[in-house]
Amino acid sequence: MRIDKGQISGTQFMFSVACFIQASAPLTTFISAVTLQDSWLVLLFGAVLCLPLIWLYRTLMVMFPEQNLLQILVEVYGPVVGKVIGVAYIWFFFTLASLNLTDLGKFTKLTIMQETPNVVLVLMCVLVSALAVRNGIKLVTKYSTLFTIITFILLSIGTILMLNQIKLENFMPMFDQPVGKYVQGIHIISTIPFGELVVFLMIHPYVKLSRRDATKYLFLGFGLGVITILVILLLNIGVLGNLLGMFTLPTLVTLRLVNLGMALSRMEILFAVILVMLLFFKITLLYYVSVLATAQLFKVKAYRQLALAAGALLIAYGLTLYPSLVEQAASAQEIVPFLWTPFEILIPLLTFFIAKLRKLPNAKEA
Amino acid sequence: MFLRFIIRKLRFLSKNRHSVCDNTTESNNNEQPHVSTMKKQxxxxxxxxxxxxxxxxxxxxxxxxxxxxxxxxxxxxxxxxxxxxxxxxxxxxxxxxxxxxxxxxxxxxxxxxxxxxxxxxxxxxxxxxxxxxxxxxxxxxxxxxxxxxxxxxxxxxSTKGWDKRSVSEPQSETVVRGPREGFTENLRTNTAMIRRKIKNGQLCVTNMTVGRKTQTDICLIYLSGVADPKVVETVKYRIGRLDVDSILESGYIEEYIEDAPFSPFATVGYSEKPDVVAGRLLEGRVAVVVDGTPFVLTAPMLFIESFQTTEDYYTRPLYASMMRIIRFFGYFITVFAPAIFIALTAFHQELIPTTLLFTIANSREGTPFPVFLETFVMLFAFEILREAGIRLPRPVGQAISIVGALIMGDAAVSAGLVGAPVVIVVAITAVASFLVPNQSDSASLLRVIMMVLAAFVGFYGVSMGFLAVLLHLGSLTSFGVPYFDGFAWMSNLQDSVVRMPLWSMIRRPKDIAHGDITRRRFFIPPMRPYTLQDEDDLEGEGEHE
Structure with a gap:
């Protein structure tokens, strides 16, 4: 059952993956608050440790090229258990979308629109996202290329302007923190930006990919995303040093320090552009996936009709999730990684093994 | 949901109207059945x-x-x-x-x-x-x-012969370099002008007649073997399906066959110049010539087409590319300049350099209205002046524009009704809107929407509006071809933001042309000076030996 008839190309898939990971880049507090100046090392370790995880996702994609996550679950666990896990996944996607939406609202409020009510900001984003969701996967992923390239351009402009302010001693006390912190940091980095790639198990049937291409595009996209986060982290650490832990939006503060003569200042507008653009993409993708999953669960053909209703729920859910930004940040560091682990690592792994044991895709062919 | 309801209602009403029309035609036929048979006397x-x-x-x-x-x-x-x-x-x-x-x-x-x-x-x-x-x-x-x-x-x-306007330079598209002839109101003259540009047997001209009362002749022109047969069929089907009273101008046809009637962006192109139409035909498009108007429709149309002028191809590529980039900026300015100004002055004063902030604050000190209202009124006044300038007889029109632009603007500033920066922003917006004449209608619509967004939610609103416009553009198609092609994703990039040299454009646009898609047999770089060429040849021979 294919609800949406759209098709996306391999490059679009790659840039979507990249864009999805990049979207976490502007909000690096969740990791840099834990491991401070060693965050970039943690990021690198995390990325390397996540390679098997991405390989797992890729294997599931290749094993079930025509079915998305919900269908895989039903196939592997049977209709009842599969659907129960499916509902849990819908909740997961929905919460992710809500969280990112609140992020966008709150950070916009914090940086440029101090006096506007949060609802207005969130509502506007959801309305525009709904426009994309109603038009299907093709439109949702179409602009990922553009967004990724713009992010890279703006980022390199920012980096070049900041080069003179980077102090190498800011990186200095390396491996100076308790081991627990590193483990925690790696856990955070692998669940929050990287593990969320499990979302792409929902849309891979729309990509026509051979086994080799799937691997290539998935890992290239992953690499692009990691590079972006790495550059931003290095920039923040190099410029801010010990002050890193003090700010909710270190990247914003970093770019605010740009001052090249009288000509170039106030570069934090670049940050605002990147933030809005990337988070918008991530929200739209998650929003689309949750709408699609819901429609699929209830066997509704017209998923378009669900878009606005789901949007209203997203806003309501997002506004009631966390009372304040501080609590949200605390939860992102301590609770969320544990909450996400089953969805991102355990269930896919279990699904893979059960599918292997039951020789599922092969049995179907024979 | 509500909109959908209204649209359904409208559709229902229009269906009713159609059935009414059918009845009347039937009764007409019933009245005069004897007419068509001929007597001996x-x-x-x-x-x-x-x-x-x-x-x-x-x-x-x-x-x-x-x-x-x-x-x-x-x-x-x-x-x-x-x-x-x-x-x-x-x-x-x-x-x-x-x-x-x-x-x-x-x-x-x-x-x-x-x-x-x-x-x-x-x-x-x-x-x-x-x-x-x-x-x-x-x-x-x-x-x-x-x-x-x-x-x-x-x-x-056949004894057709009536007074017609001779071929003259079109008013709507003037050029510095390039042919100056334009289409006329006569269908045959127009098709002949296109044929004179493309002397090839593949150029296919199909006649159709539309309009129950006006019986307007329409010619469909395309290069068979280059144009996508699906597009040709679609255009034919959409025109053939028309059951309308009258076709007085190609705009009627455009409205009936376009893909997105409620979009601010036109999905059917038009031109008044044979060389423009010939160029589009050679890219695989279909042209619709309508009798009685010098405006020839071309489909499918891409967004990028509004930014391509014929002069881009007649002047050398570097300069042409620069001009094209300036056109993009012009369009961006004409849509977003007032909105950005409003957002900056009303919400984000911290983003304005301090000196400039003081200047703006000084000039706005005595003005009575909020900046949104000021900008809006000034733009409204500009639209009035423009419309007046077009409709009035030419000598009077000039006087009006001088009175309007110079005297009113100056007086408004010195009387303290509006600030000088607003006048500057409005003037830039107005002038920039003429850079891309094909999109000026979409620009003026979007401009107002962006201004309202900026007035309520500042830069965030503008960026959300921008994203919405992008998404809308991405969802549009013109006769099956993605409207935003050649812009945001990789397809036909040789002739989009920059124009590459003609000799490097080997293929016709991928999404439009079908079949014979090579423009040139192979990559032909320009000739090098003779001396260098000879040396290279000699060296090559030497290596052979």
Missing amino acids: IHENLDCLKDMLSGSNDLKIHPFRFGPDPQLAGAMVFIDGLVDNATLTEAILRPVTGWQPDKKTFPTGQELMDVLAQEILCSGDVRTASSLSELASGCLAGDTAVLLDGCTAGLVV
Whole structure:
């Protein structure tokens, strides 16, 4: 059952993956608050440790090229258990979308629109996202290329302007923190930006990919995303040093320090552009996936009709999730990684093994 | 949901209206079934013809007698003013009255008709018509109907000739370099002008007639083997399906066949210049020439097409690319400049450099209205002036624009009604809107939306509006071709933001052209100076040995 008839190309898939990971880049507090100046090392370790995880996702994609996550679950666990896990996944996607939406609202409020009510900001984003969701996967992923390239351009402009302010001693006390912190940091980095790639198990049937291409595009996209986060982290650490832990939006503060003569200042507008653009993409993708999953669960053909209703729920859910930004940040560091682990690592792994044991895709062919 | 409801209602209403129309046509047909059959008596036929044309006075009936000791009777029927009198005399009257059969017996009835058509008349376009309605429509198209006594058929002889405007430079698209001829109101002149640009047998011209009352002639032109057959079929189907009263301008057709009627962006292109249309045909597009208007439609249209002018291809690529980039900026400015100004002054003063902030604050000190209202009123005034400038007679129009632009603007600033920065922003917006004339209507619509967003939610609103416009552009298609192609994703990038040299554009646009997609056989770089070429050749030979 294919609800949406759209098709996306391999490059679009790659840039979507990249864009999805990049979207976490502007909000690096969740990791840099834990491991401070060693965050970039943690990021690198995390990325390397996540390679098997991405390989797992890729294997599931290749094993079930025509079915998305919900269908895989039903196939592997049977209709009842599969659907129960499916509902849990819908909740997961929905919460992710809500969280990112609140992020966008709150950070916009914090940086440029101090006096506007949060609802207005969130509502506007959801309305525009709904426009994309109603038009299907093709439109949702179409602009990922553009967004990724713009992010890279703006980022390199920012980096070049900041080069003179980077102090190498800011990186200095390396491996100076308790081991627990590193483990925690790696856990955070692998669940929050990287593990969320499990979302792409929902849309891979729309990509026509051979086994080799799937691997290539998935890992290239992953690499692009990691590079972006790495550059931003290095920039923040190099410029801010010990002050890193003090700010909710270190990247914003970093770019605010740009001052090249009288000509170039106030570069934090670049940050605002990147933030809005990337988070918008991530929200739209998650929003689309949750709408699609819901429609699929209830066997509704017209998923378009669900878009606005789901949007209203997203806003309501997002506004009631966390009372304040501080609590949200605390939860992102301590609770969320544990909450996400089953969805991102355990269930896919279990699904893979059960599918292997039951020789599922092969049995179907024979 | 509510919108959907309204649209459904509208659709229902329009369906009703259609059914009403069908009834009336049926009743019309019922009223005059006897008309089309022809009688033997010429008088009855002529009376019937007169009846069919409502007894109009410009219908001329010229009876004549011919043959040996004029005993054969006939009549010419034509509409005064639509026929060329010289052709009429030379092609029909003179040969017919001068005809002397060499045999004693001469043909009668149908045979005579054939002899007349094949031997006597000096015209390249004679067809036999067996019904009166055919004759009548021939007359209305400017041809002459020839009727013979005792014959149940008539001839339609082409004698079209009416006053028409000669080929002149188009007002809407002026160029510095390039051909200056423009289309005219005459269909055949226009198709001939396109044929003169593309002298190839593949250029296919298909005639169609649309409009129950106006019977407007329409020509579909495309390069078979280059144009996508699917697009050609779609255009044909959409035009053929039309059951409308009148087509007075190509804008009517455009509105009936376009993909997105409620989008601010036009999905059908138009041009007044043969070289533009020829260029688009060569890229695989389909042109629709409508009789009675110099504006020729082209489909499918891409967003990028509005930014491509013919001069881009006639001037050298570096300069052309620069101009194109400036055009993009112009469009961006004309849509976003007022919105950004409003967002900056009303919400994000911290983003303005301090000195400039003081200047703006100084100039806004005495102004009574919020900046949104100021900008909005000034833009509104500009639109009024522009419209007035177009409609008024030319000499008066200039005076009005001087009064409006110079005196009103200056007076408004010195009286303290608006701040000087607002006037500057509005002036830049207005001037920039002329850089991309094809998109000026979408620009003025979007501008207002962006201004409202900026007034309420500042930069966040503008960026959300920008994303919404991007998404909308991404979702549009024009006859199956993605509208935003060549812009945001990789396809046909040689001729999008920059124009690459002509010799590097080997292929036609991938999404538009089908079949014969190579423009040039292979990559032909420009010739190098002779001396260098010789040296290279010599070296190559040396290596061979």
